[in-house]
Amino acid sequence: xxxxxxxxxxxxxxxxxxxxxxxxxxxxxxxxxxxxxxxxxxxxxxxxxxxxxxxxxxxxxxxxxxxxxxxxxxxxxxxxxxxxxxxxxxxxxxxxxxxxxxxxxxxxxxxxxxxxxxxxxxxxxxxxxxxxxxxxxxxxxxxxxxxxxxxxxxxxxxxxxxxxxxxxxxxxxxxxxxx
Amino acid sequence: xxxxxxxxxxxxxxxxxxxxxxxxxxxxxxxxxxxxxxxxxxxxxxxxxxxxxxxxxxxxxxxxxxxxxxxxxxxxxxxxxxxxxxxxxxxxxxxxxxxxxxxxxxxx
Numbered sequence: 001x002x003x004x005x006x007x008x009x010x011x012x013x014x015x016x017x018x019x020x021x022x023x024x025x026x027x028x029x030x031x032x033x034x035x036x037x038x039x040x041x042x043x044x045x046x047x048x049x050x051x052x053x054x055x056x057x058x059x060x061x062x063x064x065x066x067x068x069x070x071x072x073x074x075x076x077x078x079x080x081x082x083x084x085x086x087x088x089x090x091x092x093x094x095x096x097x098x099x100x101x102x103x104x105x106x107x108x109x110x111x112x113x114x115x116x117x118x119x120x121x122x123x124x125x126x127x128x129x130x131x132x133x134x135x136x137x138x139x140x141x142x143x144x145x146x147x148x149x150x151x152x153x154x155x156x157x158x159x160x161x162x163x164x165x166x167x168x169x170x171x172x173x174x175x176x177x178x179x
Numbered sequence: 180x181x182x183x184x185x186x187x188x189x190x191x192x193x194x195x196x197x198x199x200x201x202x203x204x205x206x207x208x209x210x211x212x213x214x215x216x217x218x219x220x221x222x223x224x225x226x227x228x229x230x231x232x233x234x235x236x237x238x239x240x241x242x243x244x245x246x247x248x249x250x251x252x253x254x255x256x257x258x259x260x261x262x263x264x265x266x267x268x269x270x271x272x273x274x275x276x277x278x279x280x281x282x283x284x285x286x287x
Contacts, residue, residue, distance in 0.1 A: 006189040010197050017201055020220050021208035033220050036201075040227050043194065047238045049246050052230075052253075059253055064223070064260050071264045072216060075271045092211060099207035106199035110192055117191050117239060135246075142247040154254050161258035165265035 005046050012039030030068045037061045051136040194235035202228035213278040215267050219260070226256050 012035055019032030037060045044053035110117070143151050201224060208221030230249045237245025270277055 002189055003187050006193065013197065013201060014204070017204040017208075017224050020217065020224060021204060021211065026214060026216050029217050029220055033223065036224060037227065040231055043197075043231060044234055046189075047194070047234045049234045049237070049249070052234060052246055052249055055250065055253055059257055060223075060227075064257060067260060067264060068216065068220065071268060075268065075275070095207050095210035098210060099203045102206055103199050103203035106202070107196050110195045110199065114192055117195070117236075138243045139246055139250065142243050143250065146244070147247055147251070150251060154251060157255065157258050161261050165261050168262075168265040169268050 002046065005042065009039045009042040009046070012036070012042070026072050027069065030065055030072065033068070034061050034065050037065070048135060050134075051139050191235050191239040195232050198228040198232040198235070201225075201231065213280060215270075215277075215279055215282075218279060219263055219267070223256065223260070226252065 016032045016034070016036030016039060020029045020036065023029040023032060037056060041053045041056040041061070044050075044056055205221045205224030205228060208224065209218050212218050212221065230252055233245045233249045233252070237243065237249075270282060274281060
């Protein structure tokens with residue numbers, strides 16, 4: 001059962017990821033991205049990260065991809081781009097070398113450290129209070145306990161990002177001659 | 180048949196290998212594509228690959244801290260997408276249809 005879930009989710013992830021890279025149309029690439037993000041959410045559930053799976057669907061597949069689609073529509077770049085034309089002839093082979101190198105090195109190191117990682121499917125995440133805490137309660141204890149300073153700084157980051165984006169994309173009424 | 184299925188239960192190594200492949204595809208996408216929006220989507224692919232390995236290792240090591248880290252990564256990724264898309268919108272307004280090669284004004 002776990003095997004079936006893993007294989008199906010992995011197929012979703014890889015098909016979506018390849019689709020993001022090879023699709024001509026940015027809208028199709030964004031929809032392929034949704035496929036990948038849903039596959040990752042499925043694997044989060046399989047790894048007992050239920051809260052993160054929900055956040056993944058809501059924030060990534062819901063908000064971020066919709067934001068991408070909005071920008072695509074807003075800018076009108078949804079026409080098909082010809083990706084067979086390559087300005088730098090050497091770039092594609094170099095990119096392939098980099099990709100294969102990254103994958104090969106990481107896979108080699110993961111398989112080499114298989115003993116340290118262990119061949120089991122995982123331990124139970126220990127519960128803090130002793131009774132059977134849910135995943136969301138454990139994350140809450142962690143976020144609002146050990147990592148509360150990081151959590152507060154995140155709120156500052158979000159405010160800065162929102163204000164900065166509004167300032168960036170605001171149309172300046174009079175002096176529009178910066179370029 | 181049941182023993183075979185039990186032997187083929189996905190382990191943490193499988194998840195890490197899948198994350199590595201996803202990261203590699205994202206990296207190739209950033210290097211190959213010219214459209215800034217699609218390059219951005221490929222960066223999201225790489226972030227998600229790292230998130231996947233964090234979650235797999237959190238389960239494996241029995242430490243909820245890995246999942247907390249993924250939570251923070253998601254928040255930062257959301258902020259990053261907002262700022263990045265804002266920059267792309269303001270660039271595209273000035274020069275419609277710009278690709279990553281056209282935006283070389285800062286090159287020394």
